[in-house]
Amino acid sequence: MRQSALFTKTRREAPADEVAKNAQLLIRAGYVHKEMAGVYSYLPLGLRVLKNIEQIIREEMNALGGQELVMTALQDKALWERTDRWDDEKVDSWFKIALKTGGETGLAITHEEPLTSIMTEHVSSYRDLPVMVYQFQTKFRNELRAKSGVMRGKEFLMKDLYSFARTDSEHQAQYDAAREAYKKIFKRLGIGERTYITFASGGVFSEFSEEFQTLSDAGEDTIFVDKEKKIAVNKEVMSDATLQKLGLTKEALVEKKVIEAGNIFHLGTRFSEALGLAYTDEQGKRHPVVMGSYGIGVTRMLGILAEVMSDEKGLAWPESVAPFKYHIVSLGQKGDEVSRAADALYADLTQKSIEVLYDDREARAGEKFADSDLIGIPYRIVVGKEALASGEYEVVARATGAVAKKTHGEIL
């Protein structure tokens, strides 16, 4: 894409009302727009990153055998009353809306209820299981205090996967497979090394749940990490008894700030029993379906990556999610030899379907480099007089600063 045509502009200064690094950088670089507290719009560059994150997750969900669907944001109150999660005393994060017809509806906080309900229409035999279903969908949570930029909003995009099994052991196999898929996802997103499976409060269905926690000073949670074993314990469940159960020793643990990038839960039969999701086995006996749920916040992930992969100059996306692979920075003037060379390089890369942002604006070099650093595309190709003279372009890696010299042909 030609940068002269991109409607978003960069800003030199961060907005005064944003403290979180992710929001400051994303706003300055023109990836997001803050609509209200905890509510952000995703502009063209931001959307591209979001779509890339989504696609990585989608590929791993499909590899798992997950089937994608999309459910509604508007929720049926009656369904949630059946699981006792409609009452504000029980769940305080609802956005409830009056219907013109007299009733009320709520904006989805999560989707266990509606999916379980859908499944009752399609699952009735042992032959129909096991199944895994997922979606990318907007969640709404009426947070008392939104904070941390795009990482804790009132409206956010989430991938949620749900598993349905006949037995506990079948469920466990699904759960274990989902855990492995999550590891692959975080690895592909470039945060595998700094993301730890963390034992946390399991709620009513099991002793522990597992969170995927990514090391970051911007984190809201505190965990104790065993770097050798690659596992961690959330501070909220930290105790001698817990350590003993997990086979960890206090000496090996280091306290760290983290952001929750994902979590996986055993749901047992709580939802299937409440909503009547059951199957008939070979003997003709009915059993409730054993469920699990698995979430990754997509918009939060964008925030985590902005937070973790950035420096004082700006963003530095990993290639797997970057809005473009190359950023051509032309130092030529309209119509001169340099800009003609940049045009040609842009045309050739585009022709090959290589994603490239082409800074063809009438601006000075300093401004273009500063913008390029801010926007954080993995490789910058500088097209200037030097390049024309030598026949080789400088290709600068944003994250490391490493400079390679490459000819037009080598880049293609």
Add this chain to the structure above:
RNA sequence: CGGGCCGGCGUAUGAUGGUAGUACGCCUGCUUUGGGAGCAGGUAGACCGAGUUCGACUCUCGGCGGCCCGACCA
């Protein structure tokens, strides 16, 4: 939800109970062109409502909105 702070050109920010200024941006022109250029000219601003006052952007009250600390965060 408890506590604190704040609301001014597009953005950032200074000052003030008495003409709302500066920088960046944006527009015009000239010069400049490998790390946010220079000169000249121009554009653009007080969240809403009520009150105090000769006079309110400034003080008071209410509303709306934002930020921070805590709580909360299947």
